[in-house]
Amino acid sequence: MRLRAVVEEVRGCGDAALLRVGAPEIAASAAPGQFVHIICGEDSPRVLRRPYSVFSVEGGTLGILLKVTGAGSRWLACRRPGDPLDILGPLGRGYASAAAGEEVALVAGGTGIAPLHFLAVELRREGVGCRLFWGMESASDFGHLPHRLGDLADTRLATMDGTLGAAGTVLDLLGDSGLDGVARAYACGPSAMLKPLHRLCEEAGIPLQVSVEERMACGVGACQGCAVPVVDDPPGYRMACRDGPVFPSVELDWERIE
Ligand SMILES: Cc1cc2nc3c(=O)[nH]c(=O)nc-3n(C[C@H](O)[C@H](O)[C@H](O)COP(=O)(O)OP(=O)(O)OC[C@H]3O[C@@H](n4cnc5c(N)ncnc54)[C@H](O)[C@@H]3O)c2cc1C
Numbered sequence: 001m002r003l004r005a006v007v008e009e010v011r012g013c014g015d016a017a018l019l020r021v022g023a024p025e026i027a028a029s030a031a032p033g034q035f036v037h038i039i040c041g042e043d044s045p046r047v048l049r050r051p052y053s054v055f056s057v058e059g060g061t062l063g064i065l066l067k068v069t070g071a072g073s074r075w076l077a078c079r080r081p082g083d084p085l086d087i088l089g090p091l092g093r094g095y096a097s098a099a100a101g102e103e104v105a106l107v108a109g110g111t112g113i114a115p116l117h118f119l120a121v122e123l124r125r126e127g128v129g130c131r132l133f134w135g136m137e138s139a140s141d142f143g144h145l146p147h148r149l150g151d152l153a154d155t156r157l158a159t160m161d162g163t164l165g166a167a168g169t170v171l172d173l174l175g176d177s178g179l180d181g182v183a184r185a186y187a188c189g190p191s192a193m194l195k196p197l198h199r200l201c202e203e204a205g206i207p208l209q210v211s212v213e214e215r216m217a218c219g220v221g222a223c224q225g226c227a228v229p230v231v232d233d234p235p236g237y238r239m240a241c242r243d244g245p246v247f248p249s250v251e252l253d254w255e256r257i258e
């Protein structure tokens, strides 16, 4: 669905920003792990839309957590209340839920927290116990957000520079016992994090769903710009925008993923 949505609030959040966007039709049907595709600017290099996970849904308002990494995200972070936004969504396939009473692990790298935050809200509502592991570069990356997650999940943090939580990666944080007793795991982050996590979960016999961070163009399965290698006979591809971005990790061909 293509919408002319309206920015309601922009909150600076460390090196990131949290946008609240009035988009009732998208909010009504968005599920955790799905994304929206936003036109980020008026000039030619940015006419391609940029994909952003849904961070939250409150009534008719979508939350979008964004890290400034280039011209498009900078443009988005500079929006002001009342500004219009051209948004397509909700797009893609999200995470499959868990059963009430189960304990699950959510593993996020950097902005990978965005879809997992929405997922944690929904799982908590469904009576699922969440253990959230979140790794980032530094305490300043996301302002106060890391301190606000305690109500949502049993939250454990890691920073590469040791300024918040444990020093090291989110996988260091998981260690040997982080997945003990969990029925399933959910992750979003760079493939350097997802690959070893896939191996860890496979060895532990824990089903893992991952959201992959592919670069996207059309966002709807038409351009084949976001092909992800999958285990198939013969080896094939799926489109992250249409068939994902969430996949059961056993379906992906990790040997062919950079
Ligand atoms: C399904 C999906 C959900 C996403 N959700 C979020 C989110 O919730 N919050 C968030 O901050 N970012 C998210 N991203 C990444 C976000 O789309 C990119 O950061 C954004 O497109 C960069 O645009 P830009 O014009 O600012 O930067 P560009 O100038 O286009 O690129 C700047 C840098 O960002 C990297 N980059 C560009 N596109 C992507 C991409 N698709 N995935 C990963 N890295 C990219 C480039 O390699 C480069 O290093 C998501 C990406 C995908 C595919």
Ligand code: FES
Pocket (backbone or CB within 6 Å): 215, 216, 217, 218, 219, 220, 221, 222, 223, 224, 225, 226, 227, 239, 240, 241, 242
């Ligand atoms: S971005 Fe065009 S097919 Fe996925």
